[in-house]
Amino acid sequence: MQLYKKFEPNVKETTIDWRVYKLVQSGVLSRIGRGKFTLGQGKNYVPPISSRLKKIYGKLHKQFPCLQICVWHTSLLNEFMQHQPGRFYTLAEAEKDAMENVFYFLKEHKHNVLLNPSAEALSRYGSGEKETTIVKPLVSEAPMQKVNDVQTLTLEKMLADIFCDVTIFASQQGNEMQTIFREAYNRYTIHESRMLRYADRRGKKELFDQYLSKVSKFHRRRRY
Template sequence: MHTTIATDKLNIDKIRNNFRSGKSFDTKDIVAFYQELDSDIKQTTVNWRVYSLVQMGLINRIGRGKFIIGKKGNFIPDVSPKMKTIHHKLIKSFPYLKICIWNTSALNEFMLHQPGRFYLLIEVEKEATQSVFYFLKDAQYSVFIEPTSDLLEKYAPREKESLIIRSLVSEAPLQSIKGINTASLEKMLVDVFCDDVIFPSQQGAEMRTLFLEAFNKYSVNENRMLRYASRRGKKESFSKYLNSISNLRQNIKLAANL
């Protein structure tokens, strides 16, 4: 099962406007909020939305059924026309396909040095990777499947963007934007940590910068990241890295207060 958050249905901006920062509210207030938008909404739907809002850090739980607005918003990457077109083609030809599509250019917001080449990542269930690869190749896209670093270096065209087909890890933390399943910030960060083939430009000091900026600007759910890192077999090493980032953030705060 994949963890998908339908951000377009959560009415995030209206939530922030309706509930004042610093003032607590409870579950019945959230129910009333969503009932104003949809009088037929089910309690189970509201419960799921509350869970999603908490997981995303948009609201913080301060007690049983008590909440406050989170301090930081959720990262919502751009969905380009090219992503929409490819997603539409895939869903039309593979109606039951579980897919995540995102562009490595989404990471530029957090980076000091901007890479000149980007990859449009199309992640699907392992058994569908070959079919999707040949489908997109027949559609005249420049596409690779689970490439090695040597393959990308030697054969990736010098154009700005290439498509890469990868296996979608089960229970990956996704989010739905305008009906398109794309990566959450938590997934992006873990992927950068775990994969230096697709993300060579985001390693070393650049990765530290990326993580620091992401944590400073947006709400990041560490538990979700650790669960996903565990699915990728990297929980222990990723946990250590998160601790180092946490310590670095504390040191930066202390230095700023001197």
């Protein structure tokens, strides 16, 4: 709106709304949040789903059909990282009251599984295993998507999670996190309003917004 008023000070807001609508419809602009747009057609992030992840989700969904569950594998971060970590985890996030049930169910099915581990427990029990599954609490209203009948994360959730959880994502902190954010913004459309709402649910909105502002010169695309 400010861009239009710069060249046409007397333009009506309804006229601006209509012009923006037409630009979005034609692919010149993409909406990334309420009142926020970026140039060009957006590209949404759709994570690949491995057969193992699909199998785990299928078992959990069959056992707990009414439970909100989100599964993903931390190797998805490799696409955005410069240095590859030495170990990866399968994350199974479930409603807090059902976490223990999910934990024991996976344990009965011979998974090496940890229940919301501390940094010490993760180092002691997760470092020597080839495949470790971590059961975590699923934050309410977390941004998720269905891919190949598997409920998994969105890119907005991934970015907010690595910022908020320094225990599981210890390998993605510091300069590596800046690289991840830069590559994610360069490759895909990021819905910042959705991401900030989720960070707010995690109690980190202010710090997360400050971080986005701090690293904006590296990765944030121009907005209107």
